[in-house]
Amino acid sequence: MSFAADIAARFAAAAPACDFWSVRVMRGTSEHLGVTRGVVDPIGLSEDAGAMITVHSGTGMGYAATSDLSALGLQRAGADALAWAKRAAGRMVAPLPRLGEKSAGEKAVRHDHDVQPRTRWDAISRKDKIGRLREQAERLKRDARIVDWSASLSFTDEESVLATSQGDFIRRSAGIVVPGLNASASDGTETQTRTFGRGGVIRQGGLDVLDDVGFWTAAPRIGEEALELLAAPDCPTGAMDLLLAADQMYIQIHESIGHPLELDRILGDERNYAGTSFVTLDMFGAYQYGSKLLNVTFDPGVAGEAASYAYDDDGTPAQKHFLIQGGILQRSLGGAFSQSRANIAGVANARACSWNRPAIDRMANLNVEAGESSFDDLVGQIENGVTMETNVSWSIDDSRNKFQFGCERGRLIKNGKLGAVVKNPNYRGISATFWRNLKGLGNAGTVEVLGTPNCGKGEPNQAIRVGHASPPGLFGDVQVFGGG
Amino acid sequence: MQEQFFALADVVTAHLQTGEGYLARFSGEVSDFVRFNHSAVRQAGAVTQRYLTLELFRGTRHASQTITLSGHHSDDVSTVRAAVQTLRDVLSDTPEDPFFLINTAPQSSARTMPNRLPTSDEAVDAVLRAGAGHDMVGFYAGGPIHRGFANSFGQRNWDTVNAFTTDLSYYLAGDRAVKMNHAGSAWDAAAFAAKADSAKARLAALARPAKTVAPGGYRVFLAPAALEEVMGMLSWGGFGLAEHRTATTPLIKMVEQGVTLNVAVTLTENIGEGLAPGFQDEGFVKPASVTLIDGGVYKDCLISPRSAAEFGAAQNGADGSESPLALDMKGGSLKETDVLTALGTGVYVGNLWYLNYSDRNACRMTGMTRFATFWVENGEIVAPLNVMRFDDTVYRMLGANLAGLTSTCNLLLSSDTYEARSTRSMRLPGAVIDDFRMTL
Numbered sequence: 001m002s003f004a005a006d007i008a009a010r011f012a013a014a015a016p017a018c019d020f021w022s023v024r025v026m027r028g029t030s031e032h033l034g035v036t037r038g039v040v041d042p043i044g045l046s047e048d049a050g051a052m053i054t055v056h057s058g059t060g061m062g063y064a065a066t067s068d069l070s071a072l073g074l075q076r077a078g079a080d081a082l083a084w085a086k087r088a089a090g091r092m093v094a095p096l097p098r099l100g101e102k103s104a105g106e107k108a109v110r111h112d113h114d115v116q117p118r119t120r121w122d123a124i125s126r127k128d129k130i131g132r133l134r135e136q137a138e139r140l141k142r143d144a145r146i147v148d149w150s151a152s153l154s155f156t157d158e159e160s161v162l163a164t165s166q167g168d169f170i171r172r173s174a175g176i177v178v179p180g181l182n183a184s185a186s187d188g189t190e191t192q193t194r195t196f197g198r199g200g201v202i203r204q205g206g207l208d209v210l211d212d213v214g215f216w217t218a219a220p221r222i223g224e225e226a227l228e229l230l231a232a233p234d235c236p237t238g239a240m241d242l243l244l245a246a247d248q249m250y251i252q253i254h255e256s257i258g259h260p261l262e263l264d265r266i267l268g269d270e271r272n273y274a275g276t277s278f279v280t281l282d283m284f285g286a287y288q289y290g291s292k293l294l295n296v297t298f299d300p301g302v303a304g305e306a307a308s309y310a311y312d313d314d315g316t317p318a319q320k321h322f323l324i325q326g327g328i329l330q331r332s333l334g335g336a337f338s339q340s341r342a343n344i345a346g347v348a349n350a351r352a353c354s355w356n357r358p359a360i361d362r363m364a365n366l367n368v369e370a371g372e373s374s375f376d377d378l379v380g381q382i383e384n385g386v387t388m389e390t391n392v393s394w395s396i397d398d399s400r401n402k403f404q405f406g407c408e409r410g411r412l413i414k415n416g417k418l419g420a421v422v423k424n425p426n427y428r429g430i431s432a433t434f435w436r437n438l439k440g441l442g443n444a445g446t447v448e449v450l451g452t453p454n455c456g457k458g459e460p461n462q463a464i465r466v467g468h469a470s471p472p473g474l475f476g477d478v479q480v481f482g483g484g
Numbered sequence: 485m486q487e488q489f490f491a492l493a494d495v496v497t498a499h500l501q502t503g504e505g506y507l508a509r510f511s512g513e514v515s516d517f518v519r520f521n522h523s524a525v526r527q528a529g530a531v532t533q534r535y536l537t538l539e540l541f542r543g544t545r546h547a548s549q550t551i552t553l554s555g556h557h558s559d560d561v562s563t564v565r566a567a568v569q570t571l572r573d574v575l576s577d578t579p580e581d582p583f584f585l586i587n588t589a590p591q592s593s594a595r596t597m598p599n600r601l602p603t604s605d606e607a608v609d610a611v612l613r614a615g616a617g618h619d620m621v622g623f624y625a626g627g628p629i630h631r632g633f634a635n636s637f638g639q640r641n642w643d644t645v646n647a648f649t650t651d652l653s654y655y656l657a658g659d660r661a662v663k664m665n666h667a668g669s670a671w672d673a674a675a676f677a678a679k680a681d682s683a684k685a686r687l688a689a690l691a692r693p694a695k696t697v698a699p700g701g702y703r704v705f706l707a708p709a710a711l712e713e714v715m716g717m718l719s720w721g722g723f724g725l726a727e728h729r730t731a732t733t734p735l736i737k738m739v740e741q742g743v744t745l746n747v748a749v750t751l752t753e754n755i756g757e758g759l760a761p762g763f764q765d766e767g768f769v770k771p772a773s774v775t776l777i778d779g780g781v782y783k784d785c786l787i788s789p790r791s792a793a794e795f796g797a798a799q800n801g802a803d804g805s806e807s808p809l810a811l812d813m814k815g816g817s818l819k820e821t822d823v824l825t826a827l828g829t830g831v832y833v834g835n836l837w838y839l840n841y842s843d844r845n846a847c848r849m850t851g852m853t854r855f856a857t858f859w860v861e862n863g864e865i866v867a868p869l870n871v872m873r874f875d876d877t878v879y880r881m882l883g884a885n886l887a888g889l890t891s892t893c894n895l896l897l898s899s900d901t902y903e904a905r906s907t908r909s910m911r912l913p914g915a916v917i918d919d920f921r922m923t924l
Contacts, residue, residue, distance in 0.1 A: 037730075037794075040579050042539075045570065046550035050533065063529030067552040070559065077532075084528045087608060093524040127577040148730035186731035189740045190845055193732070269521045271661065272622040272653040275837075354903075356531045393840040397852040397871050399659055402924050404850050404873060406842055424843050428873065428924050459623035459651075460517045460531075460901035483843030 003027055004161035005171055007051055007069050012163060014075040016082045020056035020099060022164040023074075024313060025049075026355040033129055034152035034180075035137040040130055041152070050355035055081040056096050060089030065356040094341040100166035100315050108167030109317075111310055115174035117206025121155050124207065129153060132216070139219035140183040143227055147191070148184040151219065153177070153210075162315055170311045176465065177209040178202045178453055181219055185226040192229035192423055194222045194408055197247050198390055202306045202451045202465060209304070225409060228421055234482030235410050235425035241385030241439070242427055242478040243378055246448035248407050250468035251391040253368055254452065256431035257289070257296055258466070260400040261323055262457075263334025263346055264361040274457045275398030278432060279329070284344055287329040290435030295369040296324040298333065298347040305467035306451035307364035311348065314359055318348035323366075327436070335361050353462040360458050365451075365467035371441025378440045378474045380416040386480055387411050387418070387472075388425045396431075404428040424483030434475065442471030485512045485534060485630045486596075486642045488555060493634035495561050496538065499568050500636060506568075507539040507586060509765055510632035512553075513905055516604050518624045520652070523615030528608070530627075533904070538564065540571035544584040547574040585789035585799065587767035590639035595762070599646045600670035601626050610673055611650060614680035618687075622652030626671075629905050631761045643761035645669065645907055650676060651899040653855065654683050660690040660868055663709070663835055663855040667897040669759075686856060695859040695867040701919035703830030703887070705823055705860075708894040708912040713836040715751075715811055715910055717849050718878060723753075723776050724806025725785040729795045734847040734878075738782040743879060745780040746886040750814035752776060753786060755801070758810025759897065759907040763801075764788075770801030776808070780883075808910075815913040816889025825863040826888055826916050831872075832858045832865065842875050850875040850923070873924040881917050888916040 001009070004025040011023040027049040034041035050067040051074060062084025064077040102108065124132075136151035159173040181196035196218050203209040210216060244252060260277040264270060279287070300309050300318035311317055314336045323331045334342060335350030338361050350359040379387070393406030410425030411418050451467035489510040496506050512534040519527040534555055539548035549567045553560045602610065607624050614620065626648035633641040649667040664683035666676050706714070718734065727733035737743040755762055756772030763769050766789045775783045785797075786806040792799035803809070818826055831853075839851035850873060857869045890913040900906040 039581070039583060039794075042581065042584075043547040043574055043578055044550075045548070045574070047552070047567075048535075048550070049552050054529075061527070063527070065529070065531040065533070067533050067535075068554045068556065070554060070556055073554060073556075080530050084530065084604075087605065088525045088528045091525045091608075091612060093521045093526045125577070126574070130577065130579075148732055184730065184732050189736050191731045191736060267521070268619075268621060268655075269519070269526055271521075271655060272651060272663070276659055356533050358527050358529065360527075393842055393850075395838045395840045395850050395852065395873075397873070398837055398854050399871070402852065402871065402873050404840075404842065404875070404924070406840070426842055430924075456902070459519050460515075460625065460905075463902055483846055483848070 002159060002171065004159045008161045008163040010071050011051060011053065011074040011078065014071055014078060015165065016055065016078045018055045018057045018082055018085065020165050022054045022162060024052045024160065024162045024352065024355065026158065026160045028156050028158040030154065030156040032152065032154045033126065033133060034150060035133045036150040037148065038137060048354065051077065052352065052355050052358065053077045053081040055085045057082055057085040058089045059092055059096065060085040060087065061092065061096050062088055063358050097337045097340045099336060100164045100168050102166060109315065110169050112171045113310060115204050117175055118208035119206050121175055121206045136181060136219040140181060140223040142223035145185045145187055145227060145230065146183050146223060147186045150182045152180040162313060164315060168315050170315055172309060174204045175206050176202065176204055176306065179210055179213065179215045181222050183223045183226040185230045187230050190230060192226055194226040194229065195390060196222060197450065198392060199454070200247050200250055200391065200450045200452060202453050203304045203449065204306060204308060205304050229409060229423045232421045232423040234484060235386060235422040235480060237481040239477050239479055241382045242475045242480060243382065243385060243387035243413065244473050245387065245389035246470050246472055247390045247450060248388050248405065249368065249470040249473050250450040251394050252405065253366060253468050253470060254363065254466065255394060255396045256400060256403055256434065258333065258363040258366045260431060261333045262361045263332040263338035263342055266332065267338060267341055270457065273459050275400065278399040278401045281342055281344060283329050284332060285330065288327055288436065289324050289329045290327045291438040292327045293371055293438050293441055294324055294327045294435055295322060297322055297367050297369055298349065299365050299367050300348065302365055302367070302449065302467065302469060305365045305449050305469060306465045307467045312350045313352050314350040316348035316350065321347050333361055333363060335359065351464060353464040357458065357460060357462045362464055363455060363466040367469040368441065368471065368473065370444040370447050370471050372443050373440050375442055375446055375472060378442060378472060379413055379418055381440060381474060382413040383415060385413045386422065386425060387413060401431050403431060422482065425480065426482065427478050427480045429478055437476045438473060439476045440474035446471040486632065488557065489632045490634060490640055491557060492536065492560055492564050495564055496568060497636055499565060503542050505541050505636040507767060508634040509537040510630065511535045511904055512630040513627060515625055515627040515905060516607065518608055520611060520615065520623070521621045523612065523618060523620040538567050538571065540568060540575065541584065542575055544580045545575045545578045546581060546584055547571050547578050583790045583793040585766065585793040587639065588637055590637050591769045592640045593762060593769070594642040596644040597646050597669050601646050601648055602671040610676055614677060618684060619655040620652055621655065625649045625901060625905060629907060633763050633767055635767050639767050641763040645759050647759060649897060649899040654687055656687050656690045659871065661855050662686045662690070665899065667899065689858060689865050690856065690868045692867045694870050696870045697859065697872060697922060699923050701921055703827060703918050704920040705827045705832050706915045706917060707834050708896060708914050710833045710836045711912045711915055712896050712910050713839050713851060715912065717839040719807045719811065723786050723808060725787045725791040725795055725797060726806060728785050734841060734844045735782065736845055737847065737879065745777060745879065745882045747780045748816055748886060748889055749780050749882050750778055752812045753808045754810045754812040758909040760809035764803050768799060768801050774800050810909050812911045813893065813913060815891045815893045818888040818890045818916065820890055820892050823890065823914060824860055827860050828863060829861045831869055832860050847878040848876065849878065872922045874921060875923045876921040881920065885918040886915060887918050890914040
């Protein structure tokens with residue numbers, strides 16, 4: 001029996017008498033390796049393990065999380081969760097969802113899956129990884145004007161088990177890889193930075209991920225492009241066509257589609273912190289979110305994407321759904337509790353970042369489906385515009401409507417041809433109109449599987465991993481501008 | 485938890501081999517977390533967590549491992565022994581670190597704040613009472629927060645803060661709301677109820693038809709909670725020595741060209757008067773205060789031991805992030821009661837939201853207005869303002885365009901709970917600013 005399964009069984013034997021209980025055990029072992037300005041970073045490891053107990057009693061729901069995984073500790077947490085459920089009874093915002101309830105003859109869920117990487121993380125030694133990081137760091141330092149440079153690798157091996165009083169048992173484990181490269185070039189009061197996706201490169205897997213994403217070959221280009229930006233003019237100002245690379249598309253999707261479609265935001269849960277949404281319940285099924293080219297999916301089945309899974313943290317089976325199809329808003333990003341409160345369809349996206357936080361509606365894998373154009377075709381459509389790559393700045397209002405983004409690098413496009421590099425490329429717009437100006441999407445060959453390890457939301461706060469796969473996207477009539 | 489941590493430190497000491505030393509850092513909390521929506525409970529529960537970060541060193545080779553503790557001594561001894569062995573193995577992969585700098589002269593300390601927190605029932609009852617008849621949404625967090633440090637030189641530090649945060653919003657309709665934050669270390673039910681009543685009373689002004697202003701420059705008043713967002717952004721790389729020496733600071737023009745802010749701007753890292761512990765990860769004790777900007781002129785950086793070693797400076801107790809934990813801004817002469825008169829015609833900004841740099845070299849940042857933000861004419865509130873985006877530089881906002889600071893500075897305790905409850909704080913005045921650039 002695995003570590004997490006053993007702890008879950010230990011709780012099941014001591015669970016309190018109540019209408020429903022679940023125990024979610026998580027254990028993550030992490031390693032961070034890096035080289036900064038030519039010196040190896042202190043090696044940092046972590047081993048984090050704990051259990052989250054959720055109890056339903058009458059009309060109340062309560063939770064208790066603990067790192068005390070002894071039988072006594074789990075029993076105490078169960079009692080605490082029950083006390084919270086009783087305290088909340090009669091005062092909850094909505095009737096409780098009937099989690100894990102079975103129809104006549106339906107069997108309990110039994111799911112046990114380990115995501116197997118093609119190459120295990122420990123296939124090469126830690127010492128060899130550090131050696132290879134040193135080489136990457138040296139390749140970043142192209143010139144004396146490179147004043148800050150680093151190469152890093154973070155790996156987490158995570159196991160989770162969800163067991164419930166209904167007899168469901170769901171276990172999974174996966175490795176998560178986040179590589180990083182950074183080069184800052186400076187001259188006087190001008191500093192420009194290029195990175196390897198600035199944290200947007202995150203995948204499930206092992207060492208194979210680093211080959212798949214081109215980590216071992218990217219350093220020279222990143223160093224060169226930082227230097228190139230030092231000499232580049234500012235991005236021009238004006239309304240023009242904007243071609244977003246996949247490593248900017250992912251954050252555009254995240255902020256102006258993902259968050260507004262989260263059902264708990266629409267229901268008001270996040271109004272005190274992460275914000276509300278310009279989307280209202282009556283929009284589903286009819287609202288034109290984007291142009292006819294826009295197809296957005298919740299897809300937990302993409303191999304290697306950061307938030308691929310078979311069941312969410314409420315135990316709801318996860319499957320692919322179109323959230324926006326042909327530009328029309330179809331379905332919300334809401335888990336079982338939010339769906340029962342709003343009485344609309346959602347997805348299996350009740351997720352928690354760790355054992356010490358309760359599940360809430362999260363994005364998981366939120367993808368823009370591929371279009372039909374090659375990258376060159378997209379460029380060829382542009383008479384006057386700019387392409388922007390690699391997000392560096394993001395800001396959006398609490399209804400997820402008025403946004404402004406900045407990128408690391410831009411290139412002018414004139415008469416269908418890529419032109420000069422420009423620095424400080426920024427653009428701003430309004431979600432409700434921006435996606436309707438979508439004029440083109442890259443084909444399947446241009447799709448990149450990216451994401452973010454730090455999507456922040458919730459009270460208490462949670463930073464969670466999400467995945468975003470997208471091709472480049474072409475938008476018309478966008479306000480762009482530079483620095484200064 | 486203090487005795488448990490120190491007992492484990494003694495276990496590590498006993499298991500060291502010749503030439504080895506260690507640093508141990510403890511972070512624990514027992515927290516009530518209650519989330520509210522529509523003046524009802526959304527999620528309620530408790531979290532008990534104990535983390536130990538053990539850093540083993542041999543000469544200048546070092547590595548660390550963070551582990552969760554159970555609170556049972558015998559189990560935790562086994563976990564800690566295993567961590568020591570793991571780190572011993574890791575050290576064989578670890579090169580000498582030229583920037584390894586730790587405190588070797590023990591400076592032990594202990595602070596335990598008294599527990600004057602409400603019970604779980606009292607907290608839930610009080611918040612629900614304050615929400616009755618209104619659309620209230622928000623969060624209560626309360627309980628002890630523990631931090632500890634120990635090393636093989638015999639140093640022992642402990643800090644227990646018993647703190648609560650009640651972070652709530654009262655909604656009128658749509659995105660129109662008044663936010664209130666009541667936080668501290670001693671619960672006062674009457675003070676909480678009075679603050680809630682004050683917030684509810686301000687809802688009336690939001691009932692007026694909202695105004696939308698065209699993009700352009702406006703005279704604004706940034707309430708302390710709005711200025712907190714600007715300072716939070718500036719704290720992201722603005723005051724650390726590493727960013728200054730690598731030219732990646734957003735204040736690069738102050739560093740390289742001697743550009744100054746308004747003479748009224750004085751910023752201090754004031755650990756002595758905040759909630760954050762007075763010791764840091766390498767065992768150094770933090771000075772009571774470090775002046776960062778003095779009369780508009782950049783003065784000192786926050787310097788971690790690692791940066792000190794790398795850049796040849798003296799450390800001043802900063803953590804690795806070199807970001808302020810208790811930022812104070814000196815107040816001015818504007819009385820709080822005169823704020824609207826001083827503003828005249830312009831925008832009263834209660835809160836800002838989601839800031840980021842639009843041009844880091846220019847220290848230019850963008851963000852949104854949020855919550856209670858009003859259009860003011862001739863010193864009178866006229867209408868709530870529909871949310872607006874701003875995009876402006878700190879050199880303009882806190883330079884020539886700074887028209888006044890309030891004499892009263894508000895203590896703002898962080899309500900952040902990412903991974904653990906924060907003990908960060910800021911103490912800030914409100915600011916009247918001319919020609920504040922609204923863009924969308």
